Amino acid sequence: MSRSPEKKSPLKLRPDLEIQPMEYRGQKGILVSDRLGLIRNPVLLQGEALEVLALIDGHHEAQDIRLEFLRRRGYSLSGAGVVDEILENFRKLWLLDTQEFRQRRQELVQEFAALAVRPPALAGEAYPEHPEELKKFLMKILELEKLPPEVEKLVSGRNPAVLVAPHIDLQRGRRLYSLAYQLLAGKKYDRVIVLGTGHAVEEGVISLTEKDFSTPLGRVKTDKEVVENLRLAGAALTAPDDFAHKKEHSIEFQLLFLQHLMGNDFDLVPMLFGSFLPWLETAGRAADIPGLRPFLNALAEIAAEPGTLVVAGVDLCHVGPKFGHQQTASELKEAVLAFDQELVEALLHWQPELFWRRVRVSGDRFNVCGFPVLASLLEMFKVKDGVFLGYELAEEPASLSAVSFAAAVYF
Numbered sequence: 001m002s003r004s005p006e007k008k009s010p011l012k013l014r015p016d017l018e019i020q021p022m023e024y025r026g027q028k029g030i031l032v033s034d035r036l037g038l039i040r041n042p043v044l045l046q047g048e049a050l051e052v053l054a055l056i057d058g059h060h061e062a063q064d065i066r067l068e069f070l071r072r073r074g075y076s077l078s079g080a081g082v083v084d085e086i087l088e089n090f091r092k093l094w095l096l097d098t099q100e101f102r103q104r105r106q107e108l109v110q111e112f113a114a115l116a117v118r119p120p121a122l123a124g125e126a127y128p129e130h131p132e133e134l135k136k137f138l139m140k141i142l143e144l145e146k147l148p149p150e151v152e153k154l155v156s157g158r159n160p161a162v163l164v165a166p167h168i169d170l171q172r173g174r175r176l177y178s179l180a181y182q183l184l185a186g187k188k189y190d191r192v193i194v195l196g197t198g199h200a201v202e203e204g205v206i207s208l209t210e211k212d213f214s215t216p217l218g219r220v221k222t223d224k225e226v227v228e229n230l231r232l233a234g235a236a237l238t239a240p241d242d243f244a245h246k247k248e249h250s251i252e253f254q255l256l257f258l259q260h261l262m263g264n265d266f267d268l269v270p271m272l273f274g275s276f277l278p279w280l281e282t283a284g285r286a287a288d289i290p291g292l293r294p295f296l297n298a299l300a301e302i303a304a305e306p307g308t309l310v311v312a313g314v315d316l317c318h319v320g321p322k323f324g325h326q327q328t329a330s331e332l333k334e335a336v337l338a339f340d341q342e343l344v345e346a347l348l349h350w351q352p353e354l355f356w357r358r359v360r361v362s363g364d365r366f367n368v369c370g371f372p373v374l375a376s377l378l379e380m381f382k383v384k385d386g387v388f389l390g391y392e393l394a395e396e397p398a399s400l401s402a403v404s405f406a407a408a409v410y411f
């Protein structure tokens with residue numbers, strides 16, 4: 001019989017698992033994946049495996065789980081062996097928060113920390129890995145849309161200081177990527193600060209890295225001195241390592257367009273923002289988060305320097321069963337559109353407290369993943385003249401879910 005893992009201590013699932021409800025061949029299940037890369041291919045769990053997974057709550061040992069499973073099955077003699085086999089498979093698939101997992105994760109963190117350059121994470125998957133094919137791919141996106149005449153009039157002859165663009169996959173977000181990044185055609189900047197959504201920031205609020213970034217279009221140097229100054233200003237709120245950057249796409253997608261339009265001759269200041277939800281009820285704006293104001297002040301000084309562009313790679317609402325809602329995206333659509341309109345209005349009128357209040361009142365019901373980035377952006381300048389470029393709610397029929405995103409430019 002296979003051994004049952006972690007018999008003498010409560011079994012816990014990894015905290016970083018990504019779990020997506022789905023239906024396959026008429027049977028409910030969940031698809032499990034991770035950003036760490038230990039789960040090579042998403043794992044579909046159904047039937048008995050799903051029942052056992054539901055019993056792993058961090059408080060009960062393998063023996064407790066086995067007995068509860070047997071109780072629910074009428075104490076079938078074969079049940080114990082089934083549970084042991086499933087738990088062993090969970091261990092092998094890296095689903096459990098075991099000592100073996102924590103050790104392997106630390107090894108991966110150290111391996112990434114030793115790198116001088118952050119390699120592309122999604123080349124050959126989300127976009128072409130060969131430079132010429134990638135250039136054609138990006139050009140096709142940039143040529144997809146034409147700015148409306150009234151918008152073109154507003155932005156004509158002006159150099160953007162801040163660009164808000166999606167970080168959703170390049171194909172689904174292509175229309176708004178086109179509207180946002182065509183504004184940089186023919187522009188040059190000495191420095192670009194990219195504020196990315198940190199989907200995998202586990203410790204701290206801000207993840208900084210001194211690594212240069214590479215893509216199939218070449219290598220961009222990171223301004224290490226600026227990053228170090230920001231790290232000092234952020235103090236305890238900065239993550240202890242830069243591992244969150246390893247698989248993160250919210251900066252990588254922006255960098256592709258920046259390189260394509262401006263080459264590699266600019267300094268990069270990359271950062272990822274983790275969750276602000278612990279302070280949603282106690283703070284009235286991002287600057288109220290204890291310890292964050294010095295970081296935002298330092299960031300504002302850098303952003304105000306001539307020749308500097310700030311890019312925010314953000315999406316807005318994530319709704320539907322895929323993101324934990326009982327209702328489908330179609331059922332939530334009207335509420336999402338109204339909510340996003342309020343957020344966009346607060347952004348365009350540069351109202352940090354109103355923006356924060358809108359999310360707080362909703363209880364972050366709609367999972368606004370770009371909330372920390374946008375709340376911080378509103379603290380970086382006193383007021384900015386903004387132009388709304390576009391908005392979309394991209395539905396995913398297979399999961400009955402949707403993601404919203406917008407594009408805007410400020411001068």
